[in-house]
Amino acid sequence: MTADKEKRRAISREAARRRRRVESDVFADLCRLLPLQASVRAHLDKPSIIRLSLSHMRLQALLRGAAGRNAEVKYGRVAQRREEWPKEEREGERREHAAVEETNLYLKILEGFVMVISTEGDMIFLSENVSKYMGLTQTELMGHSVFEFAHPCDHEEIRSNLRLTAEEAWHGARRDFVMRIKSALTHRGRGTNLKSAMWKVLHCQGRARACVAPASVSCLLLTCQALPLSHTLLSAHTFTSQHSMDMRFTHCDHRVTLLLGYSPEELLGRSIYDLCHTLDTNTLNKNHVNLCLKSQSVSGQYRMLVRGGGYIWVESHSAVIPSARSSKSRPGAAQPLCILCVTYVLSGVEQPTLQLSLDQTTHRY
């Protein structure tokens, strides 16, 4: 009796082995069809193969959908554009090399990576340079859900940004939000497999994209920039300021006088909310909340009131940093924080004779 049982067990084991072999073969077939280099392919496990296949399919669907809708012949224009590009003569492999360089240039200028994300949060596509920001490669990340990597406190915000109505998807609605993401990089940019991954703050901006056939693939095309952005060529049209955590000025550089009419001393202790147009209250509020929670923020455009009348449009890039007045006597205690802003002026003084706020009518100092 036991021999019989043994025999049956052996048969089932054999059958199982066969099934597994067959399945493995199919997985191998699938894997070979992925647009990846052989060395990368060799190390993929089964769920990853499926994930990447899914991404590949979705991406193809998007591209086809786009091509059909826009009726642009994208592929044929390659040669035409290159002629106008002031580079060295290109042909054959050099052409390819230039193409890669060009793409890299785009991404370098962008100071970030590209993400195509589904409404459910699956990161369908990530540009290869994502490794520079997250420390993990494109292959490791593609197909995974963004929620596996995003700070839990930001999940709700991300979800609400991913939600798209059919209308929004069709018209390419815009999205702009800040989220924190795990990064396996040290400050110096070296990859690490340490247990402590760090949070990187990403400014994500982009548009919705809908595609109906072959399958319904609505997604967002996002550029993700790691904050803080580099601020270069600080010119007469920008100024820096420091604030306490409630957004009252604690310091301001002299450029503000030329731009807004206030002397730096006048601004000390003033709340930025007093100095801005009421209609921009929401913008500033969102900026402030982002700063408190995520330590980095880009404000978007808002209006600052000019001393004596009128206002100018500005945009601020801000970050939370340890305050200068850190107490050295209590090294273990949490350092007081402050906010550092770089504000870009976008326009000239508008309606200079218009006095909108109480400030502008009274000379307080």
Next chain:
Amino acid sequence: MSARNVSAAGGDTAAEGPADVLVEENQSSSVSLASLMTPSSSGGMSLNMEMPRKRKGSIENQDSKSASILDADMEDDQIRSDEEDQHVKIKCFREPHSQIEKRRRDKMNNLIDKLSAMIPTCNPMSRKLDKLTVLRMAVQHLKSLKGSASSFSEANYKPSFLPDEELKHLVLKAADGFLFVVGCDRGKIVFVSESVTKILNYSRAELIGQSLFDYVHPKDMGKVKEQLSASELYPRERLIDAKTGLQVQADLPVGAARLCSGARRSFFCRMKYNKVSVKVEEKEFHAGTSKKKESQKYCTVHCTGYMRSWPTSQLGAEGEGEADKQDSSHFSCLVAVGRVHSHLSPQVNGEVRVKPTEFITRYAMDGKFTFVDQRATTILGYLPQELLGTSCYEYFHQDDLPHLADRHRKVLRSKEKIETNCYKFKTKYGSFVTLQSQWFSFVNPWTKEVEYIVSTNTVISYDHSRASRSGNKSEQLSNFKTSEDPKKSLPIIPGISTSPGTMIYAPSIGTQIANELLDFNRMNSSPSSGNGSPFSFPQEKSPLTLNPISNNVPNGDATDIEMPGKSSSEEEPQGAAFSAGDVLMGENSQLDLDSVVGPGLNSLSNDEAAMAVIMSLLETDTNLGEAVDFEEMHWSL
């Protein structure tokens, strides 16, 4: 910082031994593990991150597994120690093996389902297909995709999910941007990408060869020129000291890694937006001399890019004549991407985006106007400066006072937008307009104190019949005292003390309501640690200079109010998760730190903060040249 599922199964992991189960360490001890883990569908102390695990050898290795493992899925997720530096090492709590396995199966099934949804031939199937079939169909599908994509695959010797050409389009599409290359000395547009058409509404043909300055707002030309003309392409670096926020001179050599091919540029400028009408097009060609600019639309473009320099010997026809005068052998240009800010409509001008019968005002807590948008003038007759500093209660009709006082009280205590009923507001000419307003208290997210009350006011009707009082505001106020309408004193307003013998002065209603709140808060909150700034009412310093009536002021005590700061700058916000209704982009209630999950700054280590904020600033020593003259006050668009 999530946990990773660890499987103890299988012979392949013999080298490892039983799975390690350690609690994940966080940077900040105050953050609990639970709060960092993303809850997974299957519950338990689960992991959510399954990295593709590197394994030695190929997939075919699996057959050597021990026979005890019948479920093929289990083999897939063997954990190996990660030799790859790029994997994040994560650990989790020990959990029942069956749980782990179940989750893995679920995940695989989930993936298979998704796969079948994407495959055209799978979709119409009414019954659920088995795993193997789905996989086989996936193979077929991918093969078919590959076939039709051959047009560009030949050019790709390097396989990628997205060919470079497509990626570039994706970047520009996502960024709402266009790439442009302009020569440095004259601003000639040497190249611009196709996407510019969608953004600025000009065709590439129109732009290429033209000067960039023809398309830039006149007042921004100096700015752009400054950006294009650097005397050196590699200026000295200036750093901002993260500790002090002040600029620090640093004679560091410019880091090659940072600058890559050239100095980086980042600036905002307004660029012309082509309106479709023919009339405007004609103006375009006289951009430098055009006087009528009101109809010209502009949009704000954020340009970021790099300076590049090419030896002229390698350039084609465009290079000739473009050579930099100083350095005749090189063509310097800026290669940049311009991204449009779509926060507002393409024009950045003085238009207030409210309906013509709407205007916005801002009140201090006690009801005094601190901000009045200019639309109020057409509706109320007053210039903003006539209203600023005065109390709104001076303009409310008597009959509406109780209701509005009640709303005022409510709005100071609520986070919601409060609607008023229709009420009458006295205009400059003595008549009343009927308004209806929406008020909400704007609270500083950090201190939780009310900064001001924002009022969106809609005109319901213009009523010119009630011209019973003369137009002068000061007369009106004195009328409250002397009462032109005989024996009509202010109505009793609940909560407003009316000690016998004193007349109620309308603005005092507002101040009393504000005081109530302050007293209430003072009693209920701990004294300030000193870091919170005193809540000062700027207008209180000279409370009556704007008010023609200066006697008999019961609100004199308001000048001494100081709001105790509720939280010091060291306090960190805590709170519950984002509620479903609290959408960042929604208008309903103000974003409140309390309603968003807690540990934000907790996890900010000093190092991280400092490092994250060292911003590199490059400053050139060149003159601005055509500097924008800020002394000019009248700039037309």
